[in-house]
């Protein structure tokens with residue numbers, strides 16, 4: 001099973017490394033406009049292979065993506081300290097205008113995972129280009145809030161002293177400042193968070209929830225301030241999505257996909273809990289949200305829609 005990664009900077013290379021360490025797929029091809037960088041990442045990651053399952057990894061060109069099952073799109077320029085994701089839009093949209101048609105031309109059967117920011121808007125752009133080649137929208141997946149959901153779960157898990165794998169809590173909407181933490185439907189082992197907090201003798205009142213919200217919403221800004229960019233979390237998310245696709249796992253991720261309607265907003269790419277398997281996005285789950293969360297989700301959808309319109313899409 002061949003997996004292509006286009007853009008082998010920190011996010012692309014970390015995704016490839018995560019795939020290798022988890023033994024997902026059989027062959028990984030790294031494509032970057034900076035061929036030297038792709039060669040160097042491929043060589044570095046190759047040297048980890050003797051410690052894990054045998055896999056092939058190499059640098060290549062678009063032609064080498066032929067028959068790839070999944071293509072990860074991580075080409076772009078990165079967020080600078082203090083820069084909002086939307087400020088990146090123009091620069092990365094230009095890169096996508098070059099990269100996406102070429103990827104589709106060489107791997108028309110692939111499922112495409114978009115990671116580049118602002119991911120919701122670029123997922124819209126990629127889905128629009130893909131549609132021109134007859135590729136259905138469920139085959140274009142934006143990583144969206146998969147990372148934010150992971151942040152929410154890991155922070156809640158640590159506070160409530162349970163394994164974050166067993167925390168069911170989602171972040172919806174935009175991968176960005178307007179994201180919505182769906183507190184009202186969050187649970188652990190089928191129990192509401194209040195019950196778990198009581199059992200664990202942990203405070204989880206309004207003040208503590210605000211702290212969690214801030215830690216999740218501003219995680220990227222803090223990490224970027226400390227080390228320039230974020231990549232491990234998203235690399236973990238991407239490797240899990242590739243795994244779900246190639247093994248048709250029907251796993252649930254909060255990922256971004258073209259959505260017909262969110263309240264009064266039409267035709268918008270945003271994250272909702274979705275079933276991911278061999279064909280890409282196989283379904284969307286309707287999360288019960290309380291009234292304020294619904295309002296926030298609509299505002300988040302409106303913000304993404306503005307970005308889509310700014311792109312002229």
Ligand code: NAD
Pocket residue numbers: 006007008009010011012031032033034037074075076077078079092095098099114115116117118119143144147175229230231234
């Ligand atoms: P990076 O600068 O380390 O790497 C980007 C790579 O893209 C570089 O190697 C560059 O040469 C390559 N590139 C640029 N233009 C290209 C083109 N036309 N064709 C092929 N390759 C090209 O950046 P990074 O840290 O890897 O981040 C990549 C993107 O992922 C950014 O937009 C970043 O904001 C985003 N990101 C997304 C998430 C998420 O959750 N979706 C998380 C972290 C970062």
